[in-house]
Amino acid sequence: MLQVAFIRDHKEDVINRLAKRNFDATEMIEEAIALDEERRSTQTKLDNAKADSNALSKEIGNLFKSGEIQKANLLKEKTTQIKEHTKELEQHLNNTIESLDQVLYKIPNVPNDIVPAGNTDEDNEETFREGDIPKLYEGALPHWELAKKYDIIDFELGNKITGAGFPVYKGKGARLQRALITYFLDKNTEAGYTEYQVPHLVNEASGFGTGQLPDKEGQMYHVTEDNLYLIPTAEVPATNIFRDTLLNESELPISITGYTPCFRREAGSYGAHVRGLNRLHQFDKVEILRVEHPDQSYKALEGMVEHVKMILKELKLPYRILRLCGGDLGFTSALTYDFEVFSTAQDRWLEISSVSNFETFQANRLKLRFKNNDGKNELCHTLNGSSLALPRVLAGILENCQTEDGIKIPEVLLPYTGFDMIS
RNA sequence: GGAGAAAUGGCAGAGUGGUCGAAUGCGGCAGUCUUGAAAACUGUUGAGGGUCACACCUCCGGGGGUUCGAAUCCCUCUUUCUCCGCCA
CATH class of the missing domain: 3.30.930.10 (Bira Bifunctional Protein; Domain 2)
Known part of the structure; x- marks a missing residue:
């Protein structure tokens, strides 16, 4: 399959060259680029959410160690919300990747310049x-x-x-x-x-x-x-x-x-x-x-x-x-x-x-x-x-x-x- | 097919709930020493994503679960090894 980054950077070129196969990729390529955008922004959000929960976990660990059980339990409650959010993001990310792959699987390779035009x-x-x-x-x-x-x-x-x-x-x-x-x-x-x-x-x-x-x-x-x-x-x-x-x-x-x-x-x-x-x-x-x-x-x-x-x-x-x-x-x-x-x-x-x-x-x-x-x-x-x-x-x-x-x-x-x- | 054991960085091999991305050894790379090499010593050394660069995220066979937190506990799949059975 084609690389999304390549599609993103050579959009017009890819469309034009795929036309040689009599393959109209315009729609798929727009879709792929949009899904990739979505994928990356979701990934960033998810990473941030995970970073937050990692930091909290570490803090809770330290609190338990120093015997501040009450404080720790208080923080624990806070994590449930982040967890839910993380789960949602994860789900969304997986769905996005799945959709993106489905589009990419359908796009054929880009013909070399010397490939002659033609149908059969x-x-x-x-x-x-x-x-x-x-x-x-x-x-x-x-x-x-x-x-x-x-x-x-x-x-x-x-x-x-x-x-x-x-x-x-x-x-x-x-x-x-x-x-x-x-x-x-x-x-x-x-x-x-x-x-x-x-x-x-x-x-x-x-x-x-x-x-x-x-x-x-x-x-x-x-x-x-x-x-x-x-x-x-x-x-x-x-x-x-x-x-x-x-x-x-x-x-x-x-x-x-x-x-x-x-x-x-x-x-x-x-x-x-x-x-x-x-x-x-x-x-x-x-x-x-x-x-x-x-x-x-x-x-x-x-x-x-x-x-x-x-x-x-x-x-x-x-x-x-x-x-x-x-x-x-x-x-x-x-x-x-x-x-x-x-x-x-x-x-x-x-x-x-x-x-x-x-x-x-x-x-x-x-x-x-x-x-x-x-x-x-x-x-x-x-x-x-x-x-x-x-x-x-x-x-x-x-x-x-x-x-x-x-x-x-x-x-x-x-x-x-x-x-x-x-x- | 039956019974048991195991899967951790290039390799070997520790680690059984919280500064573990992971001790240690070997290998690799760089340096010191040497005319040069070896030996010895010192340092360094996994991958992917992300960023201008950092930060940050993910990865201890694959997938799922428990937990605030998993290499570590549970489920499941795969693979490998030992024993038994069968067999070209």
């Missing part, structure tokens, strides 16, 4: 494209047909065991997926990211820390018995490593990577858009995450984009990079680059990575700060991205690397798969 994914700005779209043989198949033909992914079996959106990978399909996971993790650790294995279920506080809660609980599977949530992305547990943390400036930057399955309840779309591996309830993803000094975060974002580019180039997949427009930008992000691989047989682009700078938006809620060289506490910037999301990379490989004789495995993966062809 049509308005995203392509910034880069690489890799040749292969000329496939006559009768080339979409990946779900290939999966069936070579018996490497079984969607029906998943239906039987669990339900739609939970595929079963078999034989070389399973091996290829594992190869990709290991390959991604190796690339990430080579680039300086520390590998983590994090829990796949998180508690309420964690869901709240990264913004899935409140409001967006519908996208997560909820284990009500224990009040835990299955993670929709490693971002949730990985970012919450840093909840309520005060770092030293020298500890920055922090770079971590981790592989997790991801669970998404979202009902999704229909037809070809959810066909095969295009959209699943459970999928695998390798995530990269950084905690940065505010001055360095955009440089870090570029670094992450370059890193993902390098991986896709090695895989020799045709892909493009989009700078998301205001309307398509995620709630918590200030700037996002999406990577899309071209699905030749489906003739469409599939999102395989999303790399974002959240600036202080997550850090504020997480209370993730660092002590700067002046000894002041400052919010860190957080960034994350996929590197990469498995199913669509798999789909991309199956479709783009298909030949009449079978699927030709990209060369960089050979040490990981141990085979060069799925036939």
